[in-house]
Amino acid sequence: MVTARDVGEAVTRTRAAVHETPLVTCRAIDELAGATLFFKCENFQRVGAFKIRGAMNAALSPGENDRAKGLATHSSGNHAQAVALAARSLGVPAHIVMPRTSPAVKVKAVEGYGALITFCEPTQADREATLERVVHDTGAAFIHPYDDERVIAGQGTVAWEFISQLEERGVRLDALVGPVGGGGLMSGTAIAANHRSPGTRLFAAEPCGADDASRSFHSGRREVNDAVDTLADGLRTNLSDRTFAILSRHLEDVLTVDDAQIVGAMRLIYERAKLVVEPSAATALAAVLANRDRFARQRVGVILSGGNVDLEAFFTSLEGMR
Amino acid sequence: MVTARDVGEAVTRTRAAVHETPLVTCRAIDELAGATLFFKCENFQRVGAFKIRGAMNAALSPGENDRAKGLATHSSGNHAQAVALAARSLGVPAHIVMPRTSPAVKVKAVEGYGALITFCEPTQADREATLERVVHDTGAAFIHPYDDERVIAGQGTVAWEFISQLEERGVRLDALVGPVGGGGLMSGTAIAANHRSPGTRLFAAEPCGADDASRSFHSGRREVNDAVDTLADGLRTNLSDRTFAILSRHLEDVLTVDDAQIVGAMRLIYERAKLVVEPSAATALAAVLANRDRFARQRVGVILSGGNVDLEAFFTSLEGMR
Numbered sequence: 132m133v134t135a136r137d138v139g140e141a142v143t144r145t146r147a148a149v150h151e152t153p154l155v156t157c158r159a160i161d162e163l164a165g166a167t168l169f170f171k172c173e174n175f176q177r178v179g180a181f182k183i184r185g186a187m188n189a190a191l192s193p194g195e196n197d198r199a200k201g202l203a204t205h206s207s208g209n210h211a212q213a214v215a216l217a218a219r220s221l222g223v224p225a226h227i228v229m230p231r232t233s234p235a236v237k238v239k240a241v242e243g244y245g246a247l248i249t250f251c252e253p254t255q256a257d258r259e260a261t262l263e264r265v266v267h268d269t270g271a272a273f274i275h276p277y278d279d280e281r282v283i284a285g286q287g288t289v290a291w292e293f294i295s296q297l298e299e300r301g302v303r304l305d306a307l308v309g310p311v312g313g314g315g316l317m318s319g320t321a322i323a324a325n326h327r328s329p330g331t332r333l334f335a336a337e338p339c340g341a342d343d344a345s346r347s348f349h350s351g352r353r354e355v356n357d358a359v360d361t362l363a364d365g366l367r368t369n370l371s372d373r374t375f376a377i378l379s380r381h382l383e384d385v386l387t388v389d390d391a392q393i394v395g396a397m398r399l400i401y402e403r404a405k406l407v408v409e410p411s412a413a414t415a416l417a418a419v420l421a422n423r424d425r426f427a428r429q430r431v432g433v434i435l436s437g438g439n440v441d442l443e444a445f446f447t448s449l450e451g452m453r
Numbered sequence: 454m455v456t457a458r459d460v461g462e463a464v465t466r467t468r469a470a471v472h473e474t475p476l477v478t479c480r481a482i483d484e485l486a487g488a489t490l491f492f493k494c495e496n497f498q499r500v501g502a503f504k505i506r507g508a509m510n511a512a513l514s515p516g517e518n519d520r521a522k523g524l525a526t527h528s529s530g531n532h533a534q535a536v537a538l539a540a541r542s543l544g545v546p547a548h549i550v551m552p553r554t555s556p557a558v559k560v561k562a563v564e565g566y567g568a569l570i571t572f573c574e575p576t577q578a579d580r581e582a583t584l585e586r587v588v589h590d591t592g593a594a595f596i597h598p599y600d601d602e603r604v605i606a607g608q609g610t611v612a613w614e615f616i617s618q619l620e621e622r623g624v625r626l627d628a629l630v631g632p633v634g635g636g637g638l639m640s641g642t643a644i645a646a647n648h649r650s651p652g653t654r655l656f657a658a659e660p661c662g663a664d665d666a667s668r669s670f671h672s673g674r675r676e677v678n679d680a681v682d683t684l685a686d687g688l689r690t691n692l693s694d695r696t697f698a699i700l701s702r703h704l705e706d707v708l709t710v711d712d713a714q715i716v717g718a719m720r721l722i723y724e725r726a727k728l729v730v731e732p733s734a735a736t737a738l739a740a741v742l743a744n745r746d747r748f749a750r751q752r753v754g755v756i757l758s759g760g761n762v763d764l765e766a767f768f769t770s771l772e773g774m775r
Contacts, residue, residue: 172727175726394771398768402729405496407729442724
């Protein structure tokens, strides 16, 4: 079981390897929300997302696996880059299994960290089978994107650091909101906040096109997504038994928002806070704005989980104006 | 003549009314530049750009004009919003003359600060004539966007604050680069840096489609743009005699870049530093990247002047994906 002590140790273990990301406020968004919001900017984190915290904590933790033979994972997203960078920091190989349909820009980013990529069919079954073969052939240690205690403890360092920064300003949060996909970030957040800031109400935010966490939370048993339909590509995964158990114990609620609300929140963050965030990161703000009554006049922490987004349309239009 | 003492007084005078903006670094961009860059993030400033500093310093300075009758200016850009917000802070009316061709989004932003807008024809002559009439009719005090000593001193607080933040980190800059349009920001920057960080080489960056500052600097007499052709809408204006005199005395050089280089730098700032900046703000980084030899292995300060940009194409494409 992951404990607050594990998160505290992860803070110490990963300190030299991750950024302390800034806390940002935005008067214009506060006015719209009718609350005082504090944004934790993991879009400024290494690899552009909080994922490096969990990957680095797993890579640096003592364990039975022989890390000298490298690190492995399957992912087409931020976790792939995180494991690739963690391996490079350790000076060992990274073996990343990616669906052959992954966007070229993501493949290039992972290659940019020196990882070895094995392509698979874009199915969960082939991802897992391919990963198993890679791990068997190479002896690399598998780091799961969220169903791993070391990863959960690592992601918990976001909230741990956030609460420390708020304490320096004399602020205690009434509520803390972050996005939920597989549940690694929110599990770590819940464990850290429960210990460091008891009384702060905890909310997860989820796209309604991938609402397994909301349905699970309300039914009391783990549900899965039959199909997913959301722009928020980081939030399409299902909870695991492990993350569901943690979240069902600690959360006050799981709030769902649709993609129009997510894009609306993303636009606010760009236009008013001047931050580049990905749709998954905007989901938490969207949930706050869609539930004004629940957060009115409160101090609310909002985790901006990452900033890796394809801005091609914008830059193409700018280049067309030349 | 504007002195370092005027800038220091502007720091004190405007402290409660403007944000201390963060200093950001980005490893990935440093690798591309072959130098260590420090970004001063005026995109996070109130109204989204440094312009509030000059407007607020002018509005709060003792002077012969009767501010009780309001503040006035002509501008379709960030200075319009800055004067509107400065007037609102003082509790007096703002009278803004804007070309009737101004984008609706800019008109709305100025109205959002409670300003009274008078539309004019989109010519310099009609802007000035309309402003003169408004000032005559209302008795409001005119705040010029850059040809004003109080405005120049106010813009100098960017570099003053930047240098203080760098001192706290034990960093002395080898070079400091900012964008130049009318020259208010770079004049204030030169006066502040010359006093606070003597020995730091000062560079202005300018689009080659509006290169009056570069031509003036190299010919030794003030030149003007016959026509302008650049995406960097904040940098289309000419130097005044006042700003030319300051810049010709203090700058090491004026570096020009084309719009492709500006968009390329903007893309880097979005994709790697996760910051929303406007084309004018990216111009300084573009100049550093286009002149690698002159900045190689140095500590270089880069002023990101603002973040007000039309992201419509990007959000339209996202909304189309729903």
